[in-house]
Amino acid sequence: MSQKVLLNAKEVNIILHRLACQLIEKHNDFTNTVLIGLQPRGVFVANRLAKILEEDYKIKNIPLGHLDITFYRDDFRRGDKPLEANTTKINFLVENKNIVFIDDVLYTGRSIRAALTAIQSFGRPNEIELLTLIDRRFSRHLPIQPNYRGRQVDAINKEKVIVHWQENEGEDAVYLINK
Amino acid sequence: MSELSVNHLLGIKYLTKQDIQLIFETADHFKEVINRPIKKVPSLRDITIANLFFENSTRTKLSFELAEKRLSADVINFSASQSSVKKGETLIDTVNNILSMKVDMVVMRHPNPGAGVFLSKHVNASIVNAGDGAHEHPTQALLDSYSIREKLGDVGGKNVVIVGDILHSRVALSNIFALQMQGANVMVCGPQTLIPKYIDKLGVKVETDLRKALNWCDVANMLRVQNERMDISYFPSSREYTQQFGVNKELLNSLNKEITIMHPGPINRGVEITSDVADSKQSIILEQVQNGVAIRMAVIYLLASKIKQ
Numbered sequence: 001m002s003q004k005v006l007l008n009a010k011e012v013n014i015i016l017h018r019l020a021c022q023l024i025e026k027h028n029d030f031t032n033t034v035l036i037g038l039q040p041r042g043v044f045v046a047n048r049l050a051k052i053l054e055e056d057y058k059i060k061n062i063p064l065g066h067l068d069i070t071f072y073r074d075d076f077r078r079g080d081k082p083l084e085a086n087t088t089k090i091n092f093l094v095e096n097k098n099i100v101f102i103d104d105v106l107y108t109g110r111s112i113r114a115a116l117t118a119i120q121s122f123g124r125p126n127e128i129e130l131l132t133l134i135d136r137r138f139s140r141h142l143p144i145q146p147n148y149r150g151r152q153v154d155a156i157n158k159e160k161v162i163v164h165w166q167e168n169e170g171e172d173a174v175y176l177i178n179k
Numbered sequence: 180m181s182e183l184s185v186n187h188l189l190g191i192k193y194l195t196k197q198d199i200q201l202i203f204e205t206a207d208h209f210k211e212v213i214n215r216p217i218k219k220v221p222s223l224r225d226i227t228i229a230n231l232f233f234e235n236s237t238r239t240k241l242s243f244e245l246a247e248k249r250l251s252a253d254v255i256n257f258s259a260s261q262s263s264v265k266k267g268e269t270l271i272d273t274v275n276n277i278l279s280m281k282v283d284m285v286v287m288r289h290p291n292p293g294a295g296v297f298l299s300k301h302v303n304a305s306i307v308n309a310g311d312g313a314h315e316h317p318t319q320a321l322l323d324s325y326s327i328r329e330k331l332g333d334v335g336g337k338n339v340v341i342v343g344d345i346l347h348s349r350v351a352l353s354n355i356f357a358l359q360m361q362g363a364n365v366m367v368c369g370p371q372t373l374i375p376k377y378i379d380k381l382g383v384k385v386e387t388d389l390r391k392a393l394n395w396c397d398v399a400n401m402l403r404v405q406n407e408r409m410d411i412s413y414f415p416s417s418r419e420y421t422q423q424f425g426v427n428k429e430l431l432n433s434l435n436k437e438i439t440i441m442h443p444g445p446i447n448r449g450v451e452i453t454s455d456v457a458d459s460k461q462s463i464i465l466e467q468v469q470n471g472v473a474i475r476m477a478v479i480y481l482l483a484s485k486i487k488q
Contacts (some may be wrong), residue, residue, distance in 0.1 A: 071212065071220035071250075071480075082182045082484045085208040121217040 002178045006134075006153060006161070009172040015150040016045075019131060020052040022148050023100065024059070032126070033098040034063040038115055039070075039086035042103035044165040045133050049102065065090035067101075069114040095123035100148075104163040106132040109144035134161050134174060183481045187306040189295045190315035191356035199360060203325055205477035206470070213249060213472060223252035226483050229277045231287045232309070233259040233270075233294075238444055238468065239309050239319070243286050246475035252483075255282070270294065271301050278304055283486050284479065287311075305482045313347050319443050320353030322474040324361060326467045327398055330439055335362030340392045342424060343402035343451055346373045346413070350402060350443045355381055368392040369402075369424060372413040389424050393434055400441040401426060401451045417450055427453040431461065439463055 007015065027033040030053070037046025043066050053059045070085040101115055112130060119125065131148040136155050153176070155161055160177045164170075183198050191199075212220055228247045232240055240256075247254045257277065274285060284305040287295055292314030299306045310316040328334050339358050345351045345367045358365050359382060366384040367374055379385055386392040393399060404420060414420045426440065440452065440462040448454050457464060 068208070070208075071222045076222050077225075077484055077486065082481075085205065087208070088211055117221065121212075121215045121219070123216060 004176045004178075005173060006176050007151060007174040009166075012133075012172040012174065015133065016048055016052055017056070019133075019148050019150055020049055020057065023049070023053070023131070024057060026129075027098065027100075030059055030062045032096075033100065034065060034092060034094060035100050035102060036065045036067050036090070036115075036119070038101060038103045038111060039066055039068040039088070041105075041163065042101075044163075044168060045104050045131075046102040047167075048165075049131075063092045063097075065092065067115060067118055069111060069118050072114040072118040074110060074114065090122055093123060094119060094125050096126045099125045099128045100131055101128060102131045104132070105134045105136060105161050106130070106144070106146055106149075107136050107139055107161075109140045109142035112144045113142050133163060136161060182485060186482065186485055187295070187299045187308075188317050188478055188482060189299060189306065189308050191317045191320050191353045191360070192315070194317075194360070196360050199321065199324070199357065202321055202474065202477045202481065203328065205481060206325060206473040209249075209476040209480070210470070210473040213469075213476075219249050219251060221251045222480060223247070223250040223483055226250075226283045226486070227253040227255070227281060228284045228286060228479070229255050229257060229282045230309075231257045231274065231277070231285055231289075233287070233289045234310070235260075236288055236310070238471075239288065239316075242468070242471040243307075243309060243318075243475050243479075246472050246479055247286075249472070250476055250480060250483075252284075252479070255280070270298065274298060274302050274304075278302055284483065305486055307478060307482065310349055312349065313352075314349050315353045315356075316349040316443075317353050317357075318471070318475055318478060319350050320357040321478070322467055322471045323350075323354055323400060323441060323443070324357045324363075325474055326441065326463050326470050327363075327439070329466065329470065330463050331397065334358060337363045337398060338366070338396045339363050339398045339400060340366040340368050340386070340396040341400045341402060342368045342389065342392065342426075344373045344404050344413075345369050345378065345402070346375050348402050350400075354400060355383055359383075366392055366395060370414045370420070389426070390430070393426070393430070393438060396438055398439045398441060399426065400443070402443065403445060403447055404450060421450050425449075425451060425453070426456050428455045428459065431456060431459075437461055441467060443467070 035046050037043035050062050050064045066089045068086040068088045070083050129147040132146045133150040135146055135149040135152045162175045164173045166172050184195050286307040286309050288309040289311050292312035294311045295306050295308035324334050341351050355365050368386045442464050
C-alpha cells in the first residue's frame with residue numbers, strides 16, 4: 001500500500017477560504033441559505049466552512065445542519081458490512097431555502113442522490129447546490145456535479161482519497177492511497 | 180455498526196446485551212426520522228412483510244404495520260378469524276402458502292408459547308415474535324426498557340417492579356429478561372395466585388404488598404388483568420384487586436419519591452391504575468406507544484439487513 005499527499009494543511013486551509021469566498025459571492029449574507037454537512041465526513045468540512053464564514057468574514061447565525069443518508073442509500077443489503085447510521089441534526093426549516101450540501105469527497109454521486117431524497121423529508125427547498133472538497137473525476141455513476149469544488153483529482157478505481165481533519169485525525173491533509 | 184447476533188427475534192432470552200444496545204441505538208435514529216415532516220424512509224422498499232395475527236391485537240398490530248410502512252416495506256395482513264385456519268389448515272401450511280408469495284419476513288402473534296421458535300425451524304423467512312401465548316413479547320420488553328432509558332438515562336441499577344397478573348403475562352417474562360440483561364433489579368408484585376411458583380428462580384424479588392414494592396422501586400410497570408386468560412377465579416373481585424394492587428394518585432402522593440408509571444396497554448382504567456395516574460406527568464404510557472414504532476422499525480431494519488439478496 002502506498003500513499004501520496006494530495007493536499008497539506010496549508011493547502012487545505014487556502015482551499016477552504018477560497019470555497020468560503022465563493023459561497024459569499026453567491027449567497028451574500030446567508031439570510032435565505034442553509035449549510036448542510038453530509039454525515040459522516042462532510043460534517044467536518046461544513047463545520048470548518050461555517051467557522052471561517054463566522055470568524056473571518058463576520059457572517060452571523062448561519063444555519064448549519066448535519067444530514068445522515070443511511071436509510072436512503074441504494075446499497076442496503078448489498079454490502080458485506082451493515083450500514084452504519086449517524087445523527088441527523090436539522091433544527092431549522094428548509095422550506096423555500098437555498099441549501100448547500102457539503103461533503104468531503106465526491107466519488108460515484110450515489111451519496112448525493114440519497115441526500116437529495118433525504119432532504120425532501122424536511123420540506124421543499126428552493127434550490128440545492130453541492131460543495132465538495134475533493135471531486136474525483138471520471139468515476140461518477142450518476143449525472144451529479146459539484147457547484148463548488150476544492151480540488152479535482154484523477155484517481156483510478158482501486159485508489160482511495162482520504163481526507164484527514166485536525167479535530168478527528170490530528171492533522172489537516174488529503175491522501176491518495178493505492179491499495 | 181455491528182449486526183444482530185440472531186436472524187429472528189423470537190424472544191429476549193435469545194438476544195445479547197450488545198443486541199439490545201444496537202437495537203436502542205438504531206431506534207434513536209428512527210425516533211428522529213418519525214418526528215420529521217415526512218416520516219418515511221425507503222430502506223426496505225424491496226422487502227415484503229406478512230403480519231400474521233392468530234390472536235387479536237390492536238396496538239401491537241398497528242405499531243408493527245406503521246413501522247413497516249415507515250420503512251417502505253410491502254405489507255400483507257392476516258388475521259386467523261378471517262382465514263382458512265378456521266377450516267383446519269396447519270400453521271406451517273398457512274405460513275408456507277404466504278411465503279410462496281415471496282414474503283421475506285413474518286411478524287407473528289400466536290396463542291401458543293413457542294409458535295415462533297417452531298416456525299423459525301420450518302420456514303425460510305425471518306420471524307419476529309409479536310407475542311406467543313404467555314411466553315414472550317420481545318418488542319414490548321424492548322420498548323419498555325427503551326422508555327425507561329429515555330426517562331431515567333439508564334436501565335442499569337434501576338429498581339423496576341412489575342405489578343399485576345404475572346402468571347398470564349408474556350410482557351412480564353420478556354421484561355424480566357430484558358431488564359436483568361441490562362443490569363436492573365426486578366421485583367414482581369401481585370396476588371399470590373397470579374405469581375408463578377418458581378419465579379424467584381429467575382432472580383427476581385417477590386412482593387405481595389404493593390406499598391412496599393412502590394417504596395422500593397424507581398419504575399412501576401402496571402400489567403393488565405387478563406380476564407380472558409383466566410379459566411378460574413384468581414382473586415375474589417375486581418374491586419378487591421383494585422384496593423390491593425391498583426395505583427391511584429393518593430397512593431403515589433403518599434410515597435416519599437416520584438416513581439415512573441408504565442403500562443403496556445390496553446389499560447383497564449380504574450382497575451390497575453386510575454385515570455389521574457394514567458394521565459399524570461409520572462406516566463410514560465404514551466411515550467411507550469411512540470417508542471414502540473421506533474423500536475419495531477429498528478428490529479425490522481436490523482433483521483432485514485441480514486436477509487440475503
